[in-house]
Amino acid sequence: MSPFSNGLPGVMQDAGLILGLAVSLMIGSYIVRDSFLARLGQYVLVGAGLGYTVVLVWRNVLWPRLFAPLIADPMSWQSVSVTGLLNLWLPLLLGVLMWGGGLELLRRPPARPGGRSLLRLLAAVPAAILGGVVLGVAVSGAVQGTLWPQLSAAVATADGPGRADQPTWLIRFLTLIITGGVLIHLQLGPNAGAAGNGPSSPGSTSSEGPRAAGAGRPKLFRTVFLMLLRLWEGIGRRALWLAAGIIFARLVAARFSLTLSRLDYLLFEIPRSDLWQLVWASLRGGGP
Amino acid sequence: MATSDCPHCGYGNPISAQFCVQCGTIIAGQKPPSVSSGESANEPDARDDDQESAPPLNGEEGPEQQPSTASSDPDFSESRPQLAAAEDETDEDSDGQGAVRGPSQAGPLLRGIGGLLEPADPLSYIMSGSGANEPTVDRPIAPSAELAADEEERRDLRRLFSEELPTAVGAVPEIVASVAEPSQNGDGLQRRFWLEVILLLGMAGALLWWAPGPPGGAGPHALPGLQQAHRQVDTLQPNSLVLVNWAYDPATAGEMDLVAQPIVEHLLQRQAKLIVFSQLPGGPATARRVIARAEASLQRPSRTQITANLVIEGGYLPGGSASIPLLGVAPARALPVDPTWVDLRERFRIAELGEAGPALTVVIAARAEDVRRWLEQVQPLNGGTVIAATSAVVDPSVRPYLHSGQLAGLVSGWDGGGAYVRRLERARSVEEQARSLRHAGGLNWGVGILIVAVLLGNLAGLTERRTP
Numbered sequence: 001m002s003p004f005s006n007g008l009p010g011v012m013q014d015a016g017l018i019l020g021l022a023v024s025l026m027i028g029s030y031i032v033r034d035s036f037l038a039r040l041g042q043y044v045l046v047g048a049g050l051g052y053t054v055v056l057v058w059r060n061v062l063w064p065r066l067f068a069p070l071i072a073d074p075m076s077w078q079s080v081s082v083t084g085l086l087n088l089w090l091p092l093l094l095g096v097l098m099w100g101g102g103l104e105l106l107r108r109p110p111a112r113p114g115g116r117s118l119l120r121l122l123a124a125v126p127a128a129i130l131g132g133v134v135l136g137v138a139v140s141g142a143v144q145g146t147l148w149p150q151l152s153a154a155v156a157t158a159d160g161p162g163r164a165d166q167p168t169w170l171i172r173f174l175t176l177i178i179t180g181g182v183l184i185h186l187q188l189g190p191n192a193g194a195a196g197n198g199p200s201s202p203g204s205t206s207s208e209g210p211r212a213a214g215a216g217r218p219k220l221f222r223t224v225f226l227m228l229l230r231l232w233e234g235i236g237r238r239a240l241w242l243a244a245g246i247i248f249a250r251l252v253a254a255r256f257s258l259t260l261s262r263l264d265y266l267l268f269e270i271p272r273s274d275l276w277q278l279v280w281a282s283l284r285g286g287g288p
Numbered sequence: 289m290a291t292s293d294c295p296h297c298g299y300g301n302p303i304s305a306q307f308c309v310q311c312g313t314i315i316a317g318q319k320p321p322s323v324s325s326g327e328s329a330n331e332p333d334a335r336d337d338d339q340e341s342a343p344p345l346n347g348e349e350g351p352e353q354q355p356s357t358a359s360s361d362p363d364f365s366e367s368r369p370q371l372a373a374a375e376d377e378t379d380e381d382s383d384g385q386g387a388v389r390g391p392s393q394a395g396p397l398l399r400g401i402g403g404l405l406e407p408a409d410p411l412s413y414i415m416s417g418s419g420a421n422e423p424t425v426d427r428p429i430a431p432s433a434e435l436a437a438d439e440e441e442r443r444d445l446r447r448l449f450s451e452e453l454p455t456a457v458g459a460v461p462e463i464v465a466s467v468a469e470p471s472q473n474g475d476g477l478q479r480r481f482w483l484e485v486i487l488l489l490g491m492a493g494a495l496l497w498w499a500p501g502p503p504g505g506a507g508p509h510a511l512p513g514l515q516q517a518h519r520q521v522d523t524l525q526p527n528s529l530v531l532v533n534w535a536y537d538p539a540t541a542g543e544m545d546l547v548a549q550p551i552v553e554h555l556l557q558r559q560a561k562l563i564v565f566s567q568l569p570g571g572p573a574t575a576r577r578v579i580a581r582a583e584a585s586l587q588r589p590s591r592t593q594i595t596a597n598l599v600i601e602g603g604y605l606p607g608g609s610a611s612i613p614l615l616g617v618a619p620a621r622a623l624p625v626d627p628t629w630v631d632l633r634e635r636f637r638i639a640e641l642g643e644a645g646p647a648l649t650v651v652i653a654a655r656a657e658d659v660r661r662w663l664e665q666v667q668p669l670n671g672g673t674v675i676a677a678t679s680a681v682v683d684p685s686v687r688p689y690l691h692s693g694q695l696a697g698l699v700s701g702w703d704g705g706g707a708y709v710r711r712l713e714r715a716r717s718v719e720e721q722a723r724s725l726r727h728a729g730g731l732n733w734g735v736g737i738l739i740v741a742v743l744l745g746n747l748a749g750l751t752e753r754r755t756p
Binding site: 061150243262264267 | 485487492495496541542543545546569570603604608609613660664667668681682683684688689691692693694700702703723726727730734738
């Protein structure tokens with residue numbers, strides 16, 4: 001048997017089912033109005049979730065990976081290698097510093113000015129290491145995992161052979177039109193191309209806008225240029241809205257699936273449970 | 289000792305301090321000290337007499353006075369009686385009959401322990417002065433007609449502080465005009481309750497009474513990527529190592545179970561060796577439940593193979609972005625974290641991950657960030673093949689990774705899970721078929737109601753716009 005096959009006993013599963021029903025109804029009563037039961041259900045859910053997380057962290061990480069090895073060999077720091085020191089004692093030291101900073105926030109303000117600044121300063125060391133690692137990993141990952149591969153894929157799609165029913169020039173043209181249009185919309189806003197309106201982006205430094213830029217040009221040329229710019233921006237704006245619509249449609253599908261799952265659980269799974277059958281039979285007076 | 293009050297938290301700092309010892313605000317170059325304990329220490333008795341005979345009214349504090357933590361902390365006040373006395377004396381001397389404290393003259397909104405654990409309550413502070421939030425301060429509270437804000441003022445202030453957009457400097461917010469004025473587009477929000485009720489009733493009615501058509505119809509729509517995902521799993525050799533990143537928990541299980549179970553079932557059919565881990569606390573328990581269901585739905589002899597322990601529980605791997613790259617360079621050090629389930633033989637199998645890498649990685653995620661994080665921080669390190677099973681809403685965000693080749697397959701949403709089940713070439717139980725049909729009916733009714741609501745809303749908007 002795999003560890004995943006070991007479920008709870010049937011009675012416990014039914015009890016969990018009924019408890020889930022009760023909490024679901026409590027939280028679901030929010031749709032009628034914000035009540036004590038709705039709040040209680042949310043608090044129970046959040047509190048139980050936090051408690052479960054604490055137990056899980058202790059059971060999976062802190063005890064087997066840190067405290068158990070340290071307790072098994074408390075003098076390991078004398079003979080352990082550099083790797084062992086980095087794996088056990090350094091995390092313990094950083095953790096203690098972090099916990100000190102956290103506990104410091106819970107106590108009263110010190111009678112002596114400056115008494116808490118030391119703890120706060122020390123707690124900043126592990127926090128800075130953690131933040132630096134996360135930031136470094138995120139930046140390097142974004143470059144090597146998203147920016148460069150996506151750019152390469154876009155170039156390859158535009159340059160590569162198209163399918164039999166998709167000529168290459170069409171793909172290149174659409175890529176240029178949509179990408180450029182979105183960039184124009186994001187940079188200039190919906191007023192792009194409007195005569196007399198300058199750039200609307202907050203970062204713009206031009207004070208006179210296209211009026212000054214096109215002051216010396218023939219009027220016809222300037223009018224055509226602005227019209228094309230407005231047309232291009234409109235294509236980009238509609239492309240953005242199309243993408244937003246697709247995301248919204250998938251969001252609706254996801255949330256409807258969640259709602260249907262809850263409804264299915266309430267309407268079909270609960271009545272099938274043994275405990276519910278027992279309660280129902282008792283209520284009807286027929287006995288189990 | 290001369291002190292200088294912090295402009296942010298009000299703490300009395302030494303005059304030579306560059307930063308506030310309470311909150312760290314730069315106070316170098318601030319105003320001269322507001323309080324000198326040396327001056328007040330000469331006449332503590334007079335201060336006591338004044339305080340006994342004329343206790344300061346609620347809020348009757350001078351504009352120069354900043355509510356300091358020292359004065360609000362009983363320990364601090366007890367340890368420095370001269371300083372506390374001097375503050376009170378300075379207050380009474382400066383304001384005389386007690387000037388009304390306005391919002392601009394108010395002290396810090398965040399006080400208490402570091403200013404972080406105690407939420408700011410501007411109303412109570414403005415109404416009752418600096419010690420309003422301090423139950424330990426023994427300060428008599430006397431009603432004042434000038435200071436006691438009535439209910440109307442409370443509403444105005446509450447609205448003022450809940451403004452999302454800051455008021456321009458120097459501008460007076462139009463409180464009165466906008467409080468009573470109904471919003472032009474607020475009716476839609478008021479009708480949200482009825483929209484939600486209709487949606488719920490419609491979907492519940494479809495679940496209960498909608499007569500499903502005969503099975504074998506068109507079925508759920510399969511988006512591009514599903515066929516590739518199926519092929520990747522289908523070509524796995526028995527005992528291939530498959531790393532499963534279980535990135536959803538019970539909050540989204542209602543949808544994600546429908547996507548995850550067919551893929552897990554397929555992996556077990558192929559007798560792949562699954563190493564399941566999660567970076568969410570509720571992930572391992574959710575994985576256990578779904579894998580047990582998938583295991584129960586398998587036909588023999590696949591189920592017999594599972595008894596040979598095809599599944600290794602990697603457990604909960606905390607750390608988020610900081611820890612996940614370890615899976616790319618040294619997975620044996622990152623997994624497993626729960627030694628209860630893992631014996632020595634399986635530890636050797638996990639060690640193989642570091643040498644050859646997984647034959648396939650399956651990211652089952654309800655959020656796009658989890659898929660993206662894996663593709664950005666792990667796949668460039670181990671170069672493994674990755675397929676993703678995601679929520680429907682994640683699909684548009686991760687589909688570019690499918691087009692770029694970083695994802696070898698993508699299954700998303702209830703429809704993706706349903707289409708994958710049809711590819712498993714197994715007879716579905718009656719209960720499973722009924723549930724799928726119920727789900728399809730409820731989804732169709734929900735979408736239909738939403739479309740009608742959107743159409744009616746647009747129609748109403750057009751009609752109202754044309755009405756003068």
